[in-house]
């Protein structure tokens with residue numbers, strides 16, 4: 001579903017993503033983990049054709065994103081970071097608008113289902129600008145899954161949601177992949193990844209420093225938070241080390 005090779009991105013002098021290779025198959029719930037500023041959002045922006053990589057190739061749904069970013073956006077459900085629905089539409093108008101762009105037929109029922117799922121049907125006639133942050137996030141979630149995409153890419157899926165809604169969304173995401181969907185999320189909340197993901201990647205200073213399955217016995221045996229912190233903090237030492245001895249091989253933490 002996602003094939004990335006040698007992907008790099010510079011913003012001016014800042015290298016946000018550095019030579020990432022990544023392959024994610026159908027039916028995976030993949031979590032991209034990393035500390036603040038490690039390159040997660042930049043990865044998502046490149047995967048969804050919002051920005052162009054400096055170098056490397058990427059195919060999403062079998063489509064070369066650089067050649068046909070619009071086709072990728074047609075097929076894939078996306079929740080970009082901190083994106084909010086347009087302030088001048090009501091919640092329902094917004095979902096109807098998205099459904100029309102997605103060329104859906106008989107979309108009223110599909111939209112109503114989402115208002116019921118997130119328990120905010122009473123606010124469907126409110127202008128988006130008057131919705132709470134959490135409710136706007138619910139709406140963003142609904143627009144991403146309205147056309148039941150085979151692949152959804154979500155930056156921080158549970159941001160702004162209360163614990164009840166978080167549980168609903170986590171169950172929904174798990175069910176979605178069990179039914180054959182594929183989901184890519186980014187998060188810096190380890191608990192979320194541990195609870196719902198089937199596989200993870202850890203990005204640190206733009207480099208993908210770990211990928212593996214959550215059910216990997218080696219990972220299962222370890223304290224997940226400790227593993228992540230080791231990976232990231234040991235990398236800090238390693239990168240200092242590299243600066244002193246540039247030829248040294250970089251071992252992955254075990």
Ligand SMILES: Nc1ncnc2c1ncn2[C@@H]1O[C@H](COP(=O)(O)OP(=O)(O)OP(=O)(O)O)[C@@H](O)[C@H]1O
Pocket residue numbers: 011012014015016034035036037038039040041042043188
């Ligand atoms: N538009 C931009 N112009 C310049 N630098 C940028 C831009 N966007 C991101 N960066 C830089 O690229 C690096 C990676 O940022 P990115 O937003 O991808 O990280 P992130 O892992 O999503 O962080 P967070 O968890 O804090 O959202 C950071 O050093 C950031 O400052």
